[in-house]
Amino acid sequence: MTTAMTSTVRTEKIAFRMFLNPGCAPEYRRRHDAIWPELVALLHDAGVSDYSIFLHEEGGNEGEGGGGVLFAVLRRTPGHTMDALPAHPVMQRWWQHMKDLMRTHPDGSPVAEPLPGLFHLD
Numbered sequence: 797m798t799t800a801m802t803s804t805v806r807t808e809k810i811a812f813r814m815f816l817n818p819g820c821a822p823e824y825r826r827r828h829d830a831i832w833p834e835l836v837a838l839l840h841d842a843g844v845s846d847y848s849i850f851l852h853e854e855g856g857n858e859g860e861g862g863g864g865v866l867f868a869v870l871r872r873t874p875g876h877t878m879d880a881l882p883a884h885p886v887m888q889r890w891w892q893h894m895k896d897l898m899r900t901h902p903d904g905s906p907v908a909e910p911l912p913g914l915f916h917l918d
Contacts, residue, residue, distance in 0.1 A: 807845065807871035811911040814849075815899035818863035821851055824897050838886050843876030866898070867911075 816824055828849070839847065847870035854864045872878055881887045882905060891904035899907040 805873055807873055808876075809869060809871050809913070809916075811867065811869040811913065812908045813911055814866040814868065814906045814908050816851065816864050816866050817897055817899070820863065820897040821853065824851075824866075824894075827894065827897070832886070832890070834886050835890050838881070838884060842878050842881055843873035844870055844878065845873075846871040868908075 848868065850867045852865045852867060882903075888904070891900070891906070894906070895904045901907060
């Protein structure tokens with residue numbers, strides 16, 4: 797008899813918000829729909845998985861491309877290397893590629909504010 801064993805890696809879920817410039821929602825979606833394979837590989841190698849970004853549009857109706865708050869949630873493995881991502885050339889290029897669409901710091905990195913978890917249900 798063979799018993800299938802699965803290993804369960806405990807991940808940490810984090811959430812944060814970023815800020816989209818007015819009129820940029822359609823282009824933001826288009827660029828993420830065409831995310832670079834090397835960026836996907838970089839994120840996975842850093843321990844990132846199950847990464848989603850949602851939009852809360854402010855002013856204007858959905859589909860009109862208003863600005864808004866981007867709500868992101870992702871899972872990361874113990875021992876993740878997310879802290880090293882800002883120094884990686886692929887991440888630097890992505891930030892330059894995206895900086896015209898969102899609020900950024902002088903180095904091109906997005907302004908991101910961590911959001912504390914208040915409730916979770918499995």
